[in-house]
Amino acid sequence: xxxxxxxxxKYELPELQDVDGKVVMRIAPGPxxxxxIGHTRVSVLNDEYVKRYGGDLVLRFEDTNPEKxxxxxxxxxxxxxxxxGVRCNRTYIQSDRFEMYYDCTRKLLEMGKAYVCTxxxxxxxxxxxxxxxxPCHDLPVEEQLDRYDxxxxxxxxxxxxxxxxxxxxxxxxxxxxxxxxxxxxxxxxPRTGDRxxxxxxxxxxxAIDDHEMGMTHVIxxxxxxxxxxxxxxxxxxxxxxxxxYYHYGLVNIPDTVLKTSLIKxxxxxxxxxxxxxxxxGTVRAMERRGIRPEAIRRxxxxxxxxxxxxxxxxxxxxxxxxxIIDDASNRYFFVHDPVRYDIDGVDVIEGSAxxxxxxxxxxxxxxxxxxxxxxxxxxxxxxxxAEAKSVRLKDLCNIDYALPARYAGNDVSVLKHGVRAVQWVxxxxxxxxxxxxxxxxxxxxxxxxxxxxxADMVQLERVGFARIEGREPGKVSMVFAHR
RNA sequence: GCUCCUGUAGUGUAGCGGCCAAUCAUGAAGCCCUCUCGAGGCUUCGACUCGGGUUCAAAUCCCGACGGGAGCACCA
Numbered sequence: 065x066x067x068x069x070x071x072x073x074k075y076e077l078p079e080l081q082d083v084d085g086k087v088v089m090r091i092a093p094g095p096x097x098x099x100x101i102g103h104t105r106v107s108v109l110n111d112e113y114v115k116r117y118g119g120d121l122v123l124r125f126e127d128t129n130p131e132k133x134x135x136x137x138x139x140x141x142x143x144x145x146x147x148x149g150v151r152c153n154r155t156y157i158q159s160d161r162f163e164m165y166y167d168c169t170r171k172l173l174e175m176g177k178a179y180v181c182t183x184x185x186x187x188x189x190x191x192x193x194x195x196x197x198x199p200c201h202d203l204p205v206e207e208q209l210d211r212y213d214x215x216x217x218x219x220x221x222x223x224x225x226x227x228x229x230x231x232x233x234x235x236x237x238x239x240x241x242x243x244x245x246x247x248x249x250x251x252x253x254p255r256t257g258d259r260x261x262x263x264x265x266x267x268x269x270x271a272i273d274d275h276e277m278g279m280t281h282v283i284x285x286x287x288x289x290x291x292x293x294x295x296x297x298x299x300x301x302x303x304x305x306x307x308x309y310y311h312y313g314l315v316n317i318p319d320t321v322l323k324t325s326l327i328k329x330x331x332x333x334x335x336x337x338x339x340x341x342x343x344x345g346t347v348r349a350m351e352r353r354g355i356r357p358e359a360i361r362r363x364x365x366x367x368x369x370x371x372x373x374x375x376x377x378x379x380x381x382x383x384x385x386x387x388i389i390d391d392a393s394n395r396y397f398f399v400h401d402p403v404r405y406d407i408d409g410v411d412v413i414e415g416s417a418x419x420x421x422x423x424x425x426x427x428x429x430x431x432x433x434x435x436x437x438x439x440x441x442x443x444x445x446x447x448x449x450a451e452a453k454s455v456r457l458k459d460l461c462n463i464d465y466a467l468p469a470r471y472a473g474n475d476v477s478v479l480k481h482g483v484r485a486v487q488w489v490x491x492x493x494x495x496x497x498x499x500x501x502x503x504x505x506x507x508x509x510x511x512x513x514x515x516x517x518x519a520d521m522v523q524l525e526r527v528g529f530a531r532i533e534g535r536e537p538g539k540v541s542m543v544f545a546h547r
Numbered sequence: 548g549c550u551c552c553u554g555u556a557g558u559g560u561a562g563c564g565g566c567c568a569a570u571c572a573u574g575a576a577g578c579c580c581u582c583u584c585g586a587g588g589c590u591u592c593g594a595c596u597c598g599g600g601u602u603c604a605a606a607u608c609c610c611g612a613c614g615g616g617a618g619c620a621c622c623a
Binding site: 390456 | 551571585
């Protein structure tokens with residue numbers, strides 16, 4: 065066997081700026097559900113850099129909005145990361161750290177860099193729009209602190225007061241003028257119950273945590289650009305050293321349901337079977353479909369960290385996955401929507417096919433058909449057979465159309481004259497189901513050797529790659545990956 | 548409306564003043580090989596958004612227009 069030397073360009077992420085020894089980076093999801101393909105970019109990029117430079121990769125659950133938490137996500141997200149090969153060596157949960165956020169906020173109030181605002185939210189926003197301070201903005205520190213004590217004690221109703229971090233009301237960018245740091249929420253938190261009523265907003269908690277956890281570099285989506293600007297005010301007020309920020313472009317993932325709230329609703333409605341429903345874009349669905357984590361990793365490394373908005377291409381991802389799985393995937397016949405043909409004109413038909421054309425050492429599927437010589441073709445191939453009047457049963461023999469069909473020798477060269485070779489199964493086949501990406505289930509038959517295949521990825525010849533999901537006596541269920 | 552980010556083939560990417568009649572991957576088309584519509588081999592298709600400027604020289608720098616995207620939440 066020849067060793068193929070394929071020349072290909074090395075895909076490498078650019079060096080990070082200002083790396084001084086080890087790096088500390090983070091993945092900071094909100095625990096609203098499991099990870100989806102969109103989350104894998106930030107996960108892979110951070111992981112790649114921490115592996116390159118050494119250091120810590122932090123997993124931080126940003127669960128500061130009690131209304132958007134799915135308690136299962138605290139377990140599902142680490143599982144998803146683990147499958148992706150992303151190794152986080154420190155884990156934090158923000159709902160464990162409320163007291164610290166409160167302390168920092170108190171210091172900001174003492175420094176005069178924050179205020180407790182009791183204005184109407186719309187009014188406050190309008191004033192900001194016009195670069196004007198609300199009456200609470202310039203109240204004396206003593207009064208701010210007094211309000212703050214009452215704020216934390218729950219003496220204000222939800223929505224009646226917030227703590228605001230001052231930035232610059234004259235800032236030309238309206239998005240960075242004074243931002244809310246703490247709000248009141250009466251909805252119980254899955255982890256802390258009703259112990260707290262004051263909930264930090266992400267710009268506060270992220271700034272504090274990024275400093276406290278020692279982040280050296282932060283990679284995030286471009287949608288956080290303005291949040292970075294806001295968070296930098298907090299760093300500056302405390303005199304903290306800022307991490308180096310990178311903002312990659314937005315990813316448009318076509319034809320895929322990603323929104324966790326929608327998926328959750330569809331699961332509840334019974335439309336989707338679960339978080340791993342193949343119609344969704346969750347990491348679980350990728351895993352189930354036989355997409356390898358290495359393919360996802362390669363995809364994002366090649367995409368890099370540019371700030372350009374990009375279109376995600378399933379085709380490209382599938383191409384990369386095919387590269388990875390082709391060599392390991394043994395070949396089998398699967399017949400969708402089977403149509404029966406008996407073959408006349410011969411007593412016994414024998415044939416064989418390698419499990420993998422590039423790996424004869426893996427053995428063969430051996431065929432022997434005796435009276436009655438029965439085969440099944442897919443519904444589609446059956447129609448084509450009726451029209452073409454002849455067909456080759458791959459690795460077995462040729463037949464001519466009739467009822468019953470007529471044996472037509474075993475001359476492979478007919479393929480050169482336009483006869484099609486199709487997959488088929490005999491009477492010793494097993495029931496098989498193939499779950500398609502649109503949720504449809506293709507029922508059919510598979511050759512019996514498939515039932516004893518040890519690996520989980522196979523290629524169903526002329527159909528595509530599939531992952532074996534379940535084996536029962538006499539029945540195999542599979543999930544379609546891609547061609 | 549204001550502010551910010553960003554524009555290289557269908558998609559993603561390399562190049563970031565001369566080595567660019569622009570890289571690689573994926574895709575598409577064709578051929579070879581293979582008893583698969585897979586893999587492998589070969590060939591082909593296909594891009595610097597536009598207009599000004601700077602310069603001996605611009606995909607590369609500057610300005611403008613146009614296009615794409617985001618933010619202006621008591622979500623993250």
